[in-house]
Structures are given as C-alpha cells and as structure tokens.
C-alpha cells in the first residue's frame with residue numbers, strides 16, 4: 001500500500017475543530033512537523049503552555065482523524081507549547097524560518113518550562129534507562145556536525161526532555177570544548193563514570209579522558225569497545241534521548257557503530273556543496289543499510305547574512321540538502337546559516353541555542369530540535385508497532 005501523503009493528513013485534520021473558535025486546527029496553523037514513516041504518522045499540535053490538560057481531547061481527536069485514513073496504522077500527536085519570545089528579542093529572519101508548510105514553528109526559549117510531555121514509553125533500546133538514541137552523522141569532517149549535535153542536544157533539553165550527549169567522535173572529540181567543560185568525570189562506585197553536566201544536558205566524551213590534541217590511533221575493535229563503554233559504563237540515569245556525535249565519514253568504524261549501537265534514528269548534517277552532499281548520501285545509505293531510520297538532513301552553513309547590510313548570500317549554492325533530501329525520500333530538517341556568532345559561541349563553549357536564545361540562529365536550532373523530537377516519537381511508535389497514546393502528566 002502506498003504511504004499516506006501530507007496533503008491527505010492535512011485534509012483529514014481540517015475536519016477537527018477547536019471548540020472555542022469553531023475553526024479547524026489546520027487553518028489555525030496549529031499543526032506542524034508532520035512525519036510519515038510507512039504506516040506510522042507523527043505530528044505536533046501547537047498549544048498555549050497552560051492548556052496542556054485541556055487540549056488532550058483535541059489531541060485525541062486529531063489522532064483519530066488521521067487514524068481513519070486508509071494506509072495509516074498508528075498516529076502519534078504531540079502537544080507542543082510555543083512561547084512568545086521575550087520582549088526585545090529579534091524575530092527569526094524570514095530566511096531562517098521553516099520553508100515547508102510542515103515545518104514546526106520555533107518554540108521560545110521558555111518552552112523548556114512548559115509542562116513536560118511524558119509519552120507512554122515504547123520499547124526501550126538496549127541501554128537501560130535510555131529511551132531513544134539518535135546519531136548525528138556526516139559524510140565528511142568539518143561540516144559542523146559537532147556544533148549541530150551540541151545545539152540540538154541543548155535544544156531538546158530546553159523542550160523539557162532529559163537529554164544526554166555522547167561524543168563518539170573519538171578521532172577528534174570536540175564536545176568538551178563546545179560545552180565549555182574541562183576536568184575529568186568522577187565515579188561514585190569505582191566502576192561507572194558519572195557524566196559531566198552543562199546547559200542542562202549530561203555529557204561523556206573521550207576528550208575528558210584524553211587531551212583533545214593527543215593523536216589517537218584506534219584499531220577497529222577498540223573503537224567499538226570505547227563506544228560501548230561510554231554507552232554502558234556511564235551512569236546516564238533516566239534519559240529521554242541520548243544524542244550521539246558520530247565520527248565523520250562512512251568507513252568501517254562508523255558502519256560498525258551504526259550497526260552495533262541501538263539507534264532509534266539518525267540525523268545527517270551536510271553543507272550545501274554538491275561534493276559534501278555526495279558524502280551525505282553515503283552517510284544516509286550507511287544507516288539505511290543497517291536498518292536505522294534516517295530522520296532527515298540538516299543543511300549547515302546554508303547561507304550567509306552580512307551583519308553590516310543584511311544582504312543574504314548563498315555562498316555554497318544553498319538548497320542542495322533540501323533537493324537531496326527530496327530525491328532520497330527523507331525529511332529536510334532545516335537550514336542553519338553560516339555565521340560568525342555560531343562559530344564564536346561554539347568555540348567559546350557557549351552553544352548559541354543557550355547563550356543567545358532570542359537570536360534567529362537559536363530559533364533555527366530549536367526548530368531542528370522540535371522536528372527531531374517528533375521523529376523520535378514516530379520512530380518509537382513504529383518500533384513498538386502498536387497504537388500509541390500520549391499521556392500528559
């Protein structure tokens with residue numbers, strides 16, 4: 001049976017009305033982040049933060065409407081709270097706004113304090129306490145994979161998800177620097193290491209154990225055992241999501257990692273250059289080969305806006321990632337501009353999504369986090385292969 005299309009989903013949802021206004025959820029612009037994976041559909045419904053309980057019937061009505069479509073086996077609708085940006089904050093530039101009609105609106109920095117949404121737990125991956133593991137990967141180095149992984153992880157934490165970040169880029173662990181962390185992790189029981197913490201996330205990296213500039217030669221089995229240890233011998237506690245910053249490339253080590261780590265899904269970071277996109281295709285194919293769902297592609301260093309004259313330049317022929325995503329039938333998760341503030345905040349250990357929350361760049365990362373959050377729910381439902389239910393506590 002062919003996959004249900006986004007237009008049909010919107011059409012079905014346009015029959016669901018918000019009681020007070022009498023208008024339907026689609027024309028009110030409340031639906032975002034539609035994700036279709038086989039017969040499983042996920043999407044977000046924008047609500048006011050205070051309305052979480054009251055909107056539960058609306059959420060169920062939306063799920064029921066989509067579930068009635070032929071070819072749909074399960075539906076996950078997530079309530080999402082969008083707060084107004086604080087007074088004086090810059091509105092996201094049009095260029096940084098989502099392009100597709102499905103794109104979620106950015107949640108404000110205060111979204112983290114919205115009532116946490118605790119979906120029913122699906123089957124856990126093979127690491128006790130960790131509900132979902134998401135790889136952030138790239139076909140080659142230097143495309144901004146680690147910067148994206150860090151801002152995505154902090155963005156997910158701001159949404160109220162308990163988030164960890166595992167720096168599996170053992171050839172060049174940069175996450176400690178990007179999070180401004182130094183020192184060594186401690187252990188309470190002499191067996192398991194406690195992760196370090198910054199910006200609301202738990203983090204573990206080889207960089208805590210070995211200086212960043214120490215050249216390390218890893219043989220294949222060592223790579224996997226280092227990753228296994230960072231995954232299983234670290235006291236992560238209960239996590240909604242663990243982001244894994246993968247080593248760049250698609251060699252044997254990466255393939256083994258993709259195969260042996262219980263991944264819920266993967267996000268591919270690419271710059272717009274064609275050559276990099278060719279690499280991105282390899283990354284995507286690698287995950288598909290080992291049956292890991294690819295959530296989509298992020299275009300990093302997508303365009304440049306001159307800080308003096310506000311003129312936008314598409315330095316690397318912008319839009320390649322979106323085209324490639326379409327060709328490869330995966331989602332386009334968003335575009336992040338090339339900007340000195342992103343480089344400076346990253347290299348200073350102050351991820352922009354936390355240090356400049358009202359900037360348009362932070363909004364772009366929050367949009368990415370929202371899309372990834374919807375993908376996680378959909379992937380967990382697809383894994384569980386049963387009708388989902390979201391419970392708001």
Ligand code: ADP
Pocket residue numbers: 138140141142143144145146147148174248300301336337338339340342343344346347
């Ligand atoms: P990778 O993990 O792919 O090797 P990094 O995240 O380490 O890449 O980024 C490489 C360099 O590019 C870093 O100096 C980082 O600050 C910078 N960088 C990443 N993304 C952006 C961006 N969108 N705008 C400006 N600089 C960026």
